[in-house]
Amino acid sequence: MTAREIKLGEVLTHLIARSEYSRNRRPIHDAVGISAAALSQYTRNQTRPTLQKLVALADFFGVSLDYLVHGEPTGATVDHGPLARYVDHALSEVRAKASRQSALVARLGRLLAERIETTAQELGTAVGEGLILDDEALRLEGYCIAADIMPLNLGFNVISMEGGVAAPGQFLHTVAQNLQKGCKYRFLLTGNPDAQDDLVSRFRALLRSHAGSDHVYQNCTFRRTEQPVMAYAVFYQLDVESLIHAEPLLYEQFAGYVDDDGQLGYVVRPNNESNLDMLMGSDRVGSARQAFEALWAGAAHL
Template sequence: MLTLLIDRSVYSRNRRPIHDAVGVSAAALSQYTRDQTRPSLQKLVALADFFGVSLDYLVHGEPTGPMLDPSPLARYVDHALSDIQAKASRQSALVARLGRLLAEHIETAAQQLGTAVGEGLILDDEALRLERYCVAADIMPLNLGFNVISMDGGTAAPGQFLHTVAENLQKGCKYRFLLTGNLAEQDDVVRRFRSLLSARAGSDRVYQNCTFRRTEQPVMAYAVFYRLDVESLVHHEPLLYEQFSGYVDDDGQLGYVVRPNNESNVDILMGKDRVTPARQAFGALWAGAAQL
């Protein structure tokens, strides 16, 4: 039957397409047609597929059943494809509409946020997220309440920023805290702060990377300066960077003025041109301050 199929096909004079499709040599195919060797089941299936016949027909010369009219199947496939295309079109329109609605809601939310917070301001949780990308931080706080909370009975609890400070110290971030106010009170708070940090980052890291000083100079405003790992910030929180990129100078420095009371949760960002002179003022105070 194989010989008959070949002779009746367009491959009677050129059998190379059969060799390539089935994966047999010319010699092997010739042996099959002369019944000198028998093809494997895999080759039989490949030959049957190539000529579009059943295995029974290829081996015995008889079809396994009545010939099927492919027209109904073709019509079914055409109908199914049309249905799929129609559904895909409807879903594309739905996705586009959802995209527009989401964009409108996002724009509205952004406008509301801008109205509520205001350009040039930074919330506590935003400052906390930025501090995670610090390689150095100079901090002149109103108090250390964001890092250590004094409890009744002389105990202390970690504040909002303490865990981030501890993680940064473990990564080698350098902290300088410049404090003001009563010496005895500041000594006690710093002692508690160091104790909480040591429990999380290790005492060696705390004494190597975290320094406290106290100035007796009058201070009109309190401030925080971050030197940021901008590349890491852009990679992990691109939207956060985009929000504050206008306030980060070429050296990756960002500064903000700490609010003078605990009633608000918003601080004021410094312009790029103000960060360097403000850090220099901090450095001058630091140089004349006493170590705690």
């Protein structure tokens, strides 16, 4: 056993004996993070504390590491030497780095907010208030309880290909899923009866393959009107509660156009070059639906 180890045990025993903890060493154990057995082994020089424990013991008794280890006082000021200075320097570096990162995060947040605002303004200018994109209409239709549709054509649901082959259009899968959930569809068509009969036949066949014949028979009806129509329209009866729960931002975007009964309507664009339809004001959906109902009542079944 070295003289240094003997000094440590003697100094530690002396410090404990002259302190108020000579009869109750628990505060030493708690402050340093050691057991009673470990402290006893230190005083008897049976084990040697780690550097971390030495520093903690020196801090607890208010002495220097030199005094604790060698029994040589270095003055009234406790100085743990290079280790303490290194720790202070490391802490300063950590604080400085954290401050720089906080400033960077704040700057990035501001830049992102500005970019989002600019993009939103650009989208608002490009799309325009009161207009609805095809993909937005498709998402809204997924929350329909009922849908009344007077389309320009059935191109959004069935695509006619060469050789009499029909392929699903953009909206067909959503229509099929809604039919399976019990959503009621009414399609009111205009124009050439022969062309309509062929398209409806293909549309029904695709729906049956995706949703099942029973659902199509029960929930999907087609009629044709001979009355002149100036514009084509779509009316959704929405499950507003489900829409708000699943897509609150989508609901907020169109909330001003949904009436008290959860109805939303839009006028179908009169050409195939645009992908924007015009929303009806919530105060006008009711009268527009009345016009649809009058046309539907006088229309022929397909």
